[in-house]
Amino acid sequence: MRFSPYWPVVTHPVLRRVLPGIAVSALGDGMSLVAVSWLALQLAPESARGAWVAAAVAAYSLPSALGGAVLGRYLRHRPGAQLAGWNAILRASALAAIVLVHAAGALSPGVYVALLAVSSLLAAWGSAGRYTLIAQSVPQEHHLAANSVMGTLSEAAALAGPPLAGLLIGWTNAAVVLAIDAASFAVLALTYRLAVPEPGDAPPAGPARVRLGRDKSGLLLVTFAFFLLFGPFYVALPLHVADDLHASATLLGVFYTVFGAGAVVGGLATPYVRRLPPWPVIVAFALAVLPLGLGAPPAVSLPAFALAGLCWAPYMPVMMALFQRTTPPERLPQLLAAFGSITVIAVPLGTAAGGPLVTAVGAERTLLLSALAMLALGLVTAAVSGGRLRLRERRVRPAQSREEFPV
Structure with missing residues (x-):
């Protein structure tokens, strides 16, 4: 221990x-x-x-x-x-x-x-x-x-x-x-x-409007999109169980239970994946929920949904750790409050959009579209992150040769 x-x-x-x-x-x-x-x-x-x-x-x-x-x-x-x-x-x-x-x-x-x-x-x-x-x-x-x-x-x-x-x-x-x-x-x-x-003297309040910078704005946007695309699951999954699988509410409860159990295991494992970028979590989660959209039987979709819970759990702790280590203490509460506000809005908006989508294409296709959209989001995020990393490396090398950034 x-x-x-x-x-x-x-x-x-x-x-x-x-x-x-x-x-x-x-x-x-x-x-x-x-x-x-x-x-x-x-x-x-x-x-x-x-x-x-x-x-x-x-x-x-x-x-x-x-x-x-x-x-x-x-x-x-x-x-x-x-x-x-x-x-x-x-x-x-x-x-x-x-x-x-x-x-x-x-x-x-x-x-x-x-x-x-x-x-x-x-x-x-x-x-x-x-x-x-x-x-x-x-x-x-x-x-x-x-x-x-x-x-x-x-x-x-x-x-x-x-x-x-x-x-x-x-x-x-x-x-x-x-x-x-x-x-x-x-x-x-x-x-x-x-x-x-009791805290000592309060730190300076900082500017009234926090400037996020390109990286943090991008992370907020990715998080909003990820949670938004998950929102339709709350509408589609019950209908998928009832209409596509012809099962009872008991099976729906089992889906939520295995997801929660996977999330507990994923949460406990999170400290062992230090500085994990967001895109592997999004890609892994999308792949894990893909069997639901492909009409897999419960014997396949239940373990996959448990794996999705395991993949879901690290996202918020990793994001919080990133903001904690890159944000000045006096600006951290406002930034994290903005982050919390975004996550609170995104899921209900996605859930609201899930109703018309299920009506238009059915529950199973809604799950498939959500999974594919999350997969695309993860891959685009990976490509953008890789491009920015290569650009930074090209900028740092000449600077180091001029000794502007001493080691």
């Missing part, structure tokens, strides 16, 4: 106190994946249940993009632990308000969606704060392992949380599960407050 890349993370004086709170909150958030939509089903009128469920699910994530865009001038200079703690406080407060209004018998669908939207307003900044805390506390050589721990906790919670939420809803109701989620965020907020040392 002492030779594992995770040992410096789990024994770090700050992270070892923060990680238990993050794990508790991740489990609560995993449970809310079921509770948010189920409570919307119970509150909505019969004629508009689908619309209110979609609104509730969107409200629990999309407003974070708005918060990431409009609150930069107020939050960009805050320490990472403070940003993450404020997000946890807001989540806990808004979810607790939902529970209290529900207990009073006054929770309408509109009020429910509004409170969910309030709860997610600082989510992008909370994620930025968590990774900024890593950059501020942990040596650079351990950033990737620390990022991987964060991602693996989320993936494990996505496996354990939904079944636990289903059991609790069966015994009680969805509001009780949201109360547990609120309590888990309260624990997280308290953890950040007590476990992280």
Whole structure:
């Protein structure tokens, strides 16, 4: 264990106190994946249940993009632990308000969606704060392992949380599960407050508008496209299981379970692939999901989808590590909040586009088109990255010969 890349993370004086709170909150958030939509089903009128469920699910994530865009001038200079703690406080407060209004018998669908939207307003900044805390506390050589721990906790919670939420809803109701989620965020907020040392003088706030540069802008664009192209899977996969494979919801659940299990394994393996560029992850993921679009039977497509989860897991930790090591500390929160906002918007947009696409060409062809588009994205990214690397090498060699860049 002492030779594992995770040992410096789990024994770090700050992270070892923060990680238990993050794990508790991740489990609560995993449970809310079921509770948010189920409570919307119970509150909505019969004629508009689908619309209110979609609104509730969107409200629990999309407003974070708005918060990431409009609150930069107020939050960009805050320490990472403070940003993450404020997000946890807001989540806990808004979810607790939902529970209290529900207990009073006054929770309408509109009020429910509004409170969910309030709860997610600082989510992008909370994620930025968590990774900024890593950059501020942990040596650079351990950033990737620390990022991987964060991602693996989320993936494990996505496996354990939904079944636990289903059991609790069966015994009680969805509001009780949201109360547990609120309590888990309260624990997280308290953890950040007590476990992280008070920061010294805040670093300079930096410019109001962060200049990303060509490389970071390209990475943001590639990430947006990757997540956008994955969005149709949320529409096409259930229909593929029902219509093309003529199977039940049980098989759909197995697909999501094997994907999550693969993601946990991939997250644990991430620190062993240091400085991995994004394009191999995209290409490997696209190849792994290709059997679904080719109509492979479950005996082939299920292991392939597990492999896709394994390939998916390293992407975010690797991207975070890249930004952490190449961005000045005073600019990191705003950059990571922008990155979080992009990922929050991309998947719902891709999901929305998946509906008309499935209607036009069918579920199986939608999966095939998405996989081929991701494969093309990965190959184009590889070609562009290789071209830029060769251009830099040509520029550096003459400069070194003139001793402008001494070794």
